[in-house]
Amino acid sequence: MFNFKQPFNFASAMSKTELTEKQLAIMETAEKLIADNGYDGTSIRDIAHAADVNVAMISYYFGSKEKLLQAIFERRTEYWRTNLESLIEDKSVGSFEKIYKLIDNYVEKIFNQTCFHRIMAQQQMTNEDSPIKDLILETKKGNQELIKRLIQSGQKKGDFKKNVDTALMMTTMMGTINQLLTTQHHYKVLNNLQDLSEEEFQKQIKKKLSTHLKAIFKAILQNEE
Template sequence: MSLDKKEHIIDVAIELFAEKGFEGTSIRELAAKADVNLAMVNYYFGSKDKLFEAMVEYKVSFMRGKIEELEKDKSLSELEKMDKIVEGYVERFLSHPEFHKVLQQEMLVSPREEMHKRVMGIFKQNTENITHIIERGIRKKVFKKVDPQLTFATLIGTINQVLMSKSLCNILTGKDEKFNPYTDEHFKKRIINHLKQILHDHLLLH
């Protein structure tokens, strides 16, 4: 049960799911692209659905825990925490753009009940953690009385919007068709600056 092969299949699956969606990707195609036997996918993962679950499980482990730690950190102000969160999110989303596209699809459509709940759970956790930070900032009178939930929606929504599609992103930012925004350091900074700026403007009393 070569772990490498499993990982390889998952990587190819992410690519294909991001490009064509879960339903639009056939196991045949996946096996061909991953250069493994057609029966391997079912042999390793049990079914196409379970491959999806394994994929989420495998990738999600990379992106957990960061925010929880942040929240507990007493040495940082709420604004500094928000800045860290912006940096962390942008960093993470842009370094796994395809996986996040798959997750976005999973949020949009949800025939896989269990998986949906799973992803929802993670999202809920993040929502709560970040709204708590904002609420504390409000209580401490360093933040204005904003709408914490929708402020989080703005943060995550802006990144998702950019992440939605490479060509959409290039239209948005006026770049050339072939430009890959997700690997561009300048672009990453541009997003981080924008998000920090807009959150500062929105949150801070002046």
């Protein structure tokens, strides 16, 4: 007899289904590998082997290599804004306190997802347009809009200087964090911290970075009249 059975295609059937354990395992393995070796430097076979699944499973679940990356981005960018919104509205928190909390929030979030943010830094560098770059730009636009409002409210209260270049300020924050993220090893070597355990080093660097950024933001924002 003939067999008319159609092959099932998961990728095209998946619209907003929950992610299975296996899909998550693939995504997290891919995150680590791509962060280390770059998107083009990581093959589907590398990922499949490290995640201990068949090569075909990646196309089966995600459709393609690029869509896998997109899935990673969608997962990680989902919960960015939410708690920023509430911070801005909170009337019981002072202007500088808000900024400080913002910094802690960024540092904490980024250092809790180092692999993903290293990938984001990579992707920002490429010069081709892509859905992912659009996603990054939209996220950034939203964030910067929120922060602009935060600063404007501080200016109205007389706490902050006028004429603050928000974009340049955010560039310094993201730039400093990214630079530290991508050159952690250099930082370790240059400061003779190789003996520290990875965990201890992360803890120290997060604290130092936070303090450092707060001092910078204070200097940029503080009204000295």
